[in-house]
Amino acid sequence: MDGYSRFASKRTTLFRASEIRELLKLTEGKDIISLAGGLPDPRVFDERLKDITSRILEDQRDLALQYSPTAGVTEFRKTLIEFTRDKGVKLGPEDDVIVTTGSQESLYLIARVLVDPGDIVIIEEPTYLAAANVFREHGAVFKAIPIDHDGMKTEILEERLRQLKSEGKKPKLAYLVPTCQNPSGSTMTQERRKHLIELAEQYDFLIIEDDPYSFFTFEPLQFDYLKTLDPNYRVLYVSTFSKILAPGLRIGWTIAHKDLVRYIELAKQTVDLHSSTLSQYIAMEAIKKGIVEDTIERARILYKEKRDAMMEALEEHMSSLATWTKPVGGFFTMVYLNVDLDTKALVNEAVTKYKVAYVPGESFFPVTKKKNTMRLNFSYPPPEKIREGVKRIATLVKEKIKA
Template sequence: MKKVADILPGLLSNNSKILRRSEIREILKLTRKPGVISLAGGLPYPGLFPVEELKDIVATVLDREGEQALQYGPTEGDPRLIDFLVQWMREHEGADIDHNYFLICSGAQQALDLIGRVFIDPGDPIIVGLPTYLGAIQAFRGYRANLIGVPVDKQGMDVERVEEVLKEYSDKGLKVKFIYIVPDFQNPSGVTMSLERREKLLELCYEYDTVTIDDSPYRDLRYEGEPLPMVGPMDKRGYAFSVHTFSKIFSPGPRLGWIVANPAIMDKLVMAKQTADLCTSSFTQAIMFEFLDRGLLKPHIDKAVEHYRKKQKAMLEALDKYIPKDAGFDWTHPEGGVFLWVCLPEHMDADILFPKAVEKKVAYVMGSAFHFDRSGTNTLRLNFSFPSKEQIVEGIKRLADLFKEEL
């Protein structure tokens, strides 16, 4: 007698056949062993979550508008939340936009998924960084995009190479659907894209009739230097969209992110959202709005910046102290965000080293996980937002021990 597993191969979609479990999630399971210091995840530090403030905020929301907050809401999002974001984007980013540019999503991951849905047919070329955010790789692969990798160096994505790719595909009569960038303190590398490259990227979009997606989860977590403009506000023709989230500057629990895009494309994104889950939670949006309306976001970000800056400093100091740079190790010094990126000497392989690291009770994510083509085997990502300063220092010591043994 047949079971459903026997008939599934004939029933599954082609898109689902290529779905893979997130490698990081499998890795994270290994790091849960007792005594392992995990520098692998990317979680915000929960001690920063405004738990106390939320008690009063939720009570206020339930008192004032409980029935509305528990009902279905508009697909586009809570209009009050959007109005706040319009103002925020004007004041902080110089963006000359109104509420028609906004869609509230269930986190930034949903934003990426909806963008994939609206732009990608199987086989469509899109440009992503080598390395880039793993969730974006998964989202775009889920639509069977043809990912084209462009190296990310210390100035961000190599736009000269982007130009070559665009020209090459254009010559073949193929359309690159979009260019996906994480310009500020990129996950995983921590690198920030230079102003010159941002400008050049936009010019390339105009020249080759394609668009750019600016994914900026960490932008407000800057520990040094001056912010560079987002690509969106530099663009007066609607070619640049951006993806944002409250996960890193508030908390991931409520699952709230947003897309800023030209109204010409917003219509499609809203319809895709309606199909995907009708609307984002009215309840968590109402809570978020009350938090913002009380003026709590800016002081909260300031507090997070102070906290993460110290942890980043601790990690950089430990790397300087314990890892022998002259033996061929190198790492980034990001101006913000929650990650550092380490390059090992060419002959070392972070995939192979990983089980040995877990034996030494320290974990990272191998850089190859962020290269869709499995390159970057001599790189790895370190997180400093979640572990304590003591864990950071001890974790780097353990890594250094391992590296020295391998030299």
């Protein structure tokens, strides 16, 4: 390892470098088309954020630059509850909210509060890589349930739960991105959502509903949030301003039963005391002034256009080489090559020779490790780069098939 491994805690052996962050380092500042990252298009960022920030610093400086409560600025927490309700998430009288440093911190704190080494955590496959890393770090044992265009296959989940029960085991937690999933862009049907909630009741586990993308779907979708369908406070609803305002603010939130929120608050006290007070004031004003709604509308239009560009390019260049998911929202599509090529082994060549980057799919499949897959991002690059990037990937794959 390195010169300090003898000092490092055992926990560090569970750390995994995020492949995406490593790749971003490789592509930074170079003439490479990156379909690897997951950045918002900066054109969605609202110009008025500048004025709001100056106004806050003029009128409320003493508060906005000060330490604030661990669970979040009180007025902002009220605003967040209203905002979440306005978006169609039904909340119960026992629900409470905590503000976190991005939704990534929500996931981390939830894992810290709920997951002991050896606990079974149900995940989708493919799943959001950075969430899998959080649960792994806490010693979770994954049970992976495959997804299709309609989200997690709950009939398979049911079989798995029955099997676990027969072995005297049960999961503690299920982690899902049920709407506009990362990395597939799929959305769970209403029937499967209801089935999942029934199973959580029957087999007594909690559910994390991670929801960064549902506010800007590319087509009108009919669904109820898992939180809405949840009669007994089993769902922890997690969301973020990263895609609907600006990721640099690092503001996310979790809504769950107040007893769970209290645990999360205690965990947060030792992690970072509280999330940025200034960012909370900015996000609160952005909601009140309609800036978040305007950002959402820009996001919907812009990302739909780019999703379409990616779908067309895949159709044109990859139809004989692969299948891929058809995202109804979010930032990504997952590509499944028809041939048995390890995309991880090819990525360096893709970057150096073909000047295109993607994320090898393997780590989105923490259990089954599907190597012939890749995640492609369409939110950041302009449509012409998306087309060119896909064309280059197709050329690389064709070359490898011939070889």
